[in-house]
Structure formats: C-alpha cells, structure tokens
Amino acid sequence: MNKLVVSEANLKEKGFTLIEVIVVLAVVAILIGALTPLIFQQLNAARERATRQEMEMIQEAILGNTEKGTFGYSGDMGRLPNSLEELIIKGDQPSPEAYTNGITYGWRGPYISGFDTEALLTDAWGNNYIYDNVPSGTEDCHHGKGHQSMG
Secondary structure: OOOOOOOHHHHHHOOOOHHHHHHHHHHHHHHHHHHHHHHHHHHHHHHHHHHHHHHHHHHHHHHOEOOOOEOHHHHHHOOOOOOHHHHOOOOOOOOOEEOOOOOEEOOOOOOOOOOOHHHHHEOOOOOEOOOOOOOOOOEOOOOOOEOOOOO
16 A cells, blocks of 8 residues: 655645735735725826816817817807707708808808717716706796706
C-alpha cells in the first residue's frame, strides 16, 4: 500500500488561505466604494454638459443667432413654435414666401439637425423637456385658465 505523505510545504503551495481571500475582497470593496461616487459624479457632469448644449441649440433654433446671421424659427415664422417638434418637422406650416417689401416669411427648417424627435424632446437623463410658449400670467387660450410657469 502506498501512503500519502502530506508535508507543510505541500499545503502552503496549494492556494490562498481564507483570511487572504477575505482581505483581498475587503480591499476591493473599499476601492469600489471609494471610486463609485466619483464615477457617478463624472457621469452626471457629462449629462449636465450635454443637456446644457441641447438647450442652447434649442434656444438658438427658436430665437436665432445674430452673430451667425440666422433668425431662427421665430424670425422666419413671426411667432414662437407651439411645440419643439415644429423645429424639425414642417408639417402644415407655410413655405417661405417673399413679400413686396423684400421680407420672407415661412418655415425654413429644420432648425435643428442631427436629432430625431424623441431625442430632441428628452434630456441626458431621459426626462422630457417641458416647452411652454405661453408667457407666465397670461390666459391660456386653449383651456381658458391662467397659466403659471415653473421657475
């Protein structure tokens, strides 16, 4: 019969002790716990920057940019859009038409390109933008009641 000889040297070479594994897991958990808030902070900062850029693009699409020589939706149509979709979808809005005084009136969009309607309507967190062209304290002609803006 063969006898199995177990020595201390053979036992130590076979793997990690339970204490060693627990210590490594504790160090990894501490590192993850320390880095997670930083990662989320960076993600939120990037989302905030992206949302600010989108909102600036929407503002420029609506009001234009005199430095670039663009008049935006309000300059072309003579009014604010009823919805953000009107910035990218012509629908039944009138085409540009020149009048005798040389002023052209009509939809010259899309005023924002590179976005589909759904992407235009949501911020970087997936929340819908709230666009309301009714000034605060005026009567809402569709509902006949006063309007209060969030702000």
